[in-house]
Amino acid sequence: MLSSKIRKGSCSLLSYLQRVRRMSENGEDARRANRKPRLICFDLDWTLWPFHVDTNPYPPMKMGKDGKIHDKHGDAYEPFPGTTEMFAGLLEQGYKMALVSRTEAPSVAREMLRLLDWNKYFPYQEIYAGRKTTHFAKIQKESEIPYKDMLFFDDEHRNVKDISAIGVTCVFVKEPMSQNLLQRGLDMFTAGKTDK
Numbered sequence: 001m002l003s004s005k006i007r008k009g010s011c012s013l014l015s016y017l018q019r020v021r022r023m024s025e026n027g028e029d030a031r032r033a034n035r036k037p038r039l040i041c042f043d044l045d046w047t048l049w050p051f052h053v054d055t056n057p058y059p060p061m062k063m064g065k066d067g068k069i070h071d072k073h074g075d076a077y078e079p080f081p082g083t084t085e086m087f088a089g090l091l092e093q094g095y096k097m098a099l100v101s102r103t104e105a106p107s108v109a110r111e112m113l114r115l116l117d118w119n120k121y122f123p124y125q126e127i128y129a130g131r132k133t134t135h136f137a138k139i140q141k142e143s144e145i146p147y148k149d150m151l152f153f154d155d156e157h158r159n160v161k162d163i164s165a166i167g168v169t170c171v172f173v174k175e176p177m178s179q180n181l182l183q184r185g186l187d188m189f190t191a192g193k194t195d196k
């Protein structure tokens with residue numbers, strides 16, 4: 001009789017503990033599913049536009065009547081299609097964004113950003129030559145956002161390697177930046193996965 005009471009008692013205790021564990025696991029899943037980056041960072045050359053600003057275009061740059069940016073030779077330079085709309089959408093959703101470029105021609109990059117009217121999307125901009133760990137240290141200090149809450153897109157493996165090592169979720173960009181690629185990055189962030 002007594003032993004059956006103990007058995008019943010342990011049974012209900014066991015099921016109680018199992019229930020608590022299930023609730024905690026469900027809570028953890030929900031937390032993970034809601035995990036979003038507090039800062040989305042983008043490289044410039046060959047991530048947001050298909051050229052290196054330090055090899056071409058040739059400044060001065062100006063906006064042409066065709067709505068494209070032209071260099072001094074009249075050649076047109078444009079970002080990847082849909083990128084402006086993508087930033088507008090992210091801003092509307094409340095995401096903060098940063099630009100992180102190691103170009104040797106920051107003045108040309110800045111001219112592109114001004115002509116594209118992109119500065120309004122990027123309160124954080126670190127654009128100068130050098131290892132990107134320096135750029136990210138400055139952004140971290142200025143924004144007070146921890147590396148683990150950042151998502152970063154870059155087409156160069158050396159940057160992905162450096163920046164994933166400090167705890168930022170990185171996407172190694174091998175195709176034009178797009179809404180699909182952005183979503184892949186957000187999904188990777190939620191799943192706690194990174195390119196290295």
Ligand SMILES: [Mg+2]
Pocket residue numbers: 043044045046047154155156
């Ligand atoms: Mg690049």
